[in-house]
Amino acid sequence: MTVSTRLDTVHVFRDSLGEWRWRRRAPGGRTLSESPRGYPNRRDAITNLRTTHGYHHYTLMTGTE
Secondary structure, three states, rough: OOOOOEEEEEEEEOOOOOEEEEEOOOOEEEEEEEEEEEEEOHHHHHHHHHHHHHHOOOEEEEEEO
């Protein structure tokens, strides 16, 4: 049996209204969860992410989707 060590990926990005959001995806690309709303700055979006999912088991990427 092979166990995958690939991590989920979290993208932090600006939406069409210019607000910051995050989206967590499994290694296969399936969306696991998304930010509940847009945030005025990147730091607040990441704070919400870490409050919800902690600091481990994902790779954090910033950019546009």
